Amino acid sequence: MTAHATRTDRPSARTAGRRRRVRPAAVLAVVLLGALAVGVVALTVGDFPLSVPRVLAVLVGRGDGATRLIVLELRAPRVLVGLLAGAGLALAGALTQTVVRNPLASPDVLGVTSGASLGAVAAIVGGGGTYEVSDALLRAGVPLCAAVGGLAAATLVVGLSWRRGLAPTRLVLVGVGLASAVTALTSWLLVVAKVNDATTASVWLAGSVSSRGWAQAVPLAIALAVLVPAGLALARPLSVLELGDEVAAGLGLRVRATAFAAAAVAVCLTAAAVSAAGAIGFVGLVVPQIMLRLAGTTRPPLAASAAGGALLVGGADLAERLLFSWEVPVGLATAALGAPYLIWLLIRQRRTA
Amino acid sequence: MSLAARNVTLSYDGRPVLRELDLSIMDSQVTAVIGPNGCGKSTLLRALGRLLRPDSGRVVLDGHDIDRLPTRQVARRLGLLPQAPVAPAGMTVRDLVGRGRNPHLSFLRGFTATDTAAVADALARVGLADLADRPVDELSGGQRQRAWIAMVLAQQTDLLLLDEPTTYLDLTHQLEVLDLVAALHADAGRTVLMVLHDLNLAARYAGHLVLVRDGQVHAAGPPAQVLTTDTIAQVFGLRATILTDPHTGGPLVVPDTRQHRGES
Numbered sequence: 089m090t091a092h093a094t095r096t097d098r099p100s101a102r103t104a105g106r107r108r109r110v111r112p113a114a115v116l117a118v119v120l121l122g123a124l125a126v127g128v129v130a131l132t133v134g135d136f137p138l139s140v141p142r143v144l145a146v147l148v149g150r151g152d153g154a155t156r157l158i159v160l161e162l163r164a165p166r167v168l169v170g171l172l173a174g175a176g177l178a179l180a181g182a183l184t185q186t187v188v189r190n191p192l193a194s195p196d197v198l199g200v201t202s203g204a205s206l207g208a209v210a211a212i213v214g215g216g217g218t219y220e221v222s223d224a225l226l227r228a229g230v231p232l233c234a235a236v237g238g239l240a241a242a243t244l245v246v247g248l249s250w251r252r253g254l255a256p257t258r259l260v261l262v263g264v265g266l267a268s269a270v271t272a273l274t275s276w277l278l279v280v281a282k283v284n285d286a287t288t289a290s291v292w293l294a295g296s297v298s299s300r301g302w303a304q305a306v307p308l309a310i311a312l313a314v315l316v317p318a319g320l321a322l323a324r325p326l327s328v329l330e331l332g333d334e335v336a337a338g339l340g341l342r343v344r345a346t347a348f349a350a351a352a353v354a355v356c357l358t359a360a361a362v363s364a365a366g367a368i369g370f371v372g373l374v375v376p377q378i379m380l381r382l383a384g385t386t387r388p389p390l391a392a393s394a395a396g397g398a399l400l401v402g403g404a405d406l407a408e409r410l411l412f413s414w415e416v417p418v419g420l421a422t423a424a425l426g427a428p429y430l431i432w433l434l435i436r437q438r439r440t441a
Numbered sequence: 442m443s444l445a446a447r448n449v450t451l452s453y454d455g456r457p458v459l460r461e462l463d464l465s466i467m468d469s470q471v472t473a474v475i476g477p478n479g480c481g482k483s484t485l486l487r488a489l490g491r492l493l494r495p496d497s498g499r500v501v502l503d504g505h506d507i508d509r510l511p512t513r514q515v516a517r518r519l520g521l522l523p524q525a526p527v528a529p530a531g532m533t534v535r536d537l538v539g540r541g542r543n544p545h546l547s548f549l550r551g552f553t554a555t556d557t558a559a560v561a562d563a564l565a566r567v568g569l570a571d572l573a574d575r576p577v578d579e580l581s582g583g584q585r586q587r588a589w590i591a592m593v594l595a596q597q598t599d600l601l602l603l604d605e606p607t608t609y610l611d612l613t614h615q616l617e618v619l620d621l622v623a624a625l626h627a628d629a630g631r632t633v634l635m636v637l638h639d640l641n642l643a644a645r646y647a648g649h650l651v652l653v654r655d656g657q658v659h660a661a662g663p664p665a666q667v668l669t670t671d672t673i674a675q676v677f678g679l680r681a682t683i684l685t686d687p688h689t690g691g692p693l694v695v696p697d698t699r700q701h702r703g704e705s
Contacts, residue, residue: 321548324543324546327540328540328543330529331526331528331529331537331540332523332526332527334487334492334521334523334526335522335523335526337491337492337512337521338490338492338516338520338521338522338523338593339516339540339541339544339596340512340513340514340515340516340517340543340544341512341543342512384531386529386530386531386536387529
């Protein structure tokens with residue numbers, strides 16, 4: 089299987105060279121179109137099925153009041169949160185994997201997800217159980233607490249592993265260690281929580297885009313409007329960094345600044361995505377690696393990873409809504425897809441090593 | 442072009458590796474840094490290439506403290522190849538060499554025809570134009586090292602620093618790489634500073650040798666002056682006979698056998 093893949097990857101030196109330049113752009117275009125298509129179709133699905141033309145009419149500013157309400161107020165925020173959270177998580181993963189030079193690294197390694205989980209669960213358990221907090225305040229509070237928890241944990245991980253630069257091995261070890269400690273705290277909170285709160289928290293931990301409104305979609309969209317261009321602007325510096333720290337420094341790259349910027353953007357992207365959609369697992373790990381293989385590049389392609397993340401999370405949410413009549417957290421589908429892939433990747437890596 | 446170390450002291454984990462070292466690189470010359478393992482020759486090259494910052498003293502490039510110059514500007518004057526670099530799996534030779542244009546690119550200035558021409562020129566110079574679209578990891582050791590040298594050439598600097606460019610290569614490939622270095626010097630008058638392990642190859646390919654011992658320059662000058670029975674004994678603790686290289690007329694170091702060293 090490995091031999092076969094090598095053969096099809098490199099038919100002849102010359103065509104391989106040309107294909108290497110064309111393929112990434114083609115993959116990006118296809119995946120981007122796929123994500124947009126998923127978004128439009130997702131707007132048609134629900135208790136009141138709508139046709140694609142009616143949804144498109146609403147999107148260009150036409151359509152009757154009821155249709156507009158269903159599409160723009162009830163469905164659009166949820167679909168948007170799914171697409172944007174997926175894009176943010178996958179882009180964060182691509183950045184992290186490039187900086188850490190490890191295909192198994194993901195934003196989870198930076199401590200963001202576990203920190204955000206602790207923040208969110210603390211808000212849900214503390215807010216819902218002990219005090220009578222209004223639903224609106226709870227909703228505004230959970231994303232905020234998640235963002236704060238995620239950023240705090242990441243600062244701790246990066247701070248503890250920083251040693252004259254971002255040392256990849258230290259980063260991964262510190263990240264994994266801190267994540268288990270933080271996850272233990274989260275588990276403890278779930279044990280002592282009231283049953284209702286524990287259920288709410290579990291749904292959040294699995295990652296869910298159900299009943300998301302503009303209150304979640306707008307902050308996420310604003311964050312991504314800043315962070316995605318910032319991430320994409322790192323493409324050229326990262327293409328130099330992948331040659332190794334010393335070669336990169338020789339080529340005039342500010343190695344530490346680049347690594348720090350990429351890590352910071354990845355952390356903020358993850359915090360934004362997770363605070364809006366919960367701890368959707370495996371997207372940041374799996375999507376960059378899939379895109380790397382599809383595009384035939386030497387490191388995860390940034391833009392294509394973002395598009396792929398949107399497609400995976402948007403598609404998973406759509407599939408669940410089509411297949412099940414009850415709400416299934418979208419994180420379960422992405423994890424169901426991601427876990428086998430992770431195992432396959434590990435086995436394959438051990439075989440080639 | 443001028444590059445010099447002025448009174449440089451540099452420690453690694455608290456252990457001093459370079460001690461108050463002074464050295465000026467000869468312009469338009471091929472200089473080889475030689476010395477026993479752990480003498481600090483690689484550290485010296487890395488300090489000169491601003492990969493390591495001295496504890497005290499300065500590295501001066503064209504009259505400026507190298508640590509005060511923007512790294513991009515340094516990279517336009519000085520090309521640097523670390524020891525045994527590894528290309529990402531599947532990266533083509535052309536892509537690798539293209540990375541050498543980085544110091545000339547910016548957020549606003551992308552890859553232009555000038556850069557493409559510089560890459561083609563570098564590929565032709567190292568003789569890899571035909572293999573440009575091959576992945577680097579499929580090349581032979583010598584070709585691979587030539588690809589890396591092409592990357593540094595694409596930087597279009599007058600000065601090249603090469604850290605043991607012949608490591609892990611068999612003799613044929615070592616000569617292949619060093620012949621290339623000699624050609625670069627002969628064609629374009631480039632200044633080359635390289636760390637080499639093999640004394641005889643250093644004597645053959647460098648016009649100037651710098652012999653480092655315990656973090657200091659023990660001797661510097663033309664090969665015949667630096668490689669003497671005395672210096673070999675002092676620096677390497679070896680008794681050796683110095684013959685004349687029949688091809689170049691330069692020195693040829695032949696270490697004595699154990700019996701001759703009187704250790705039997």
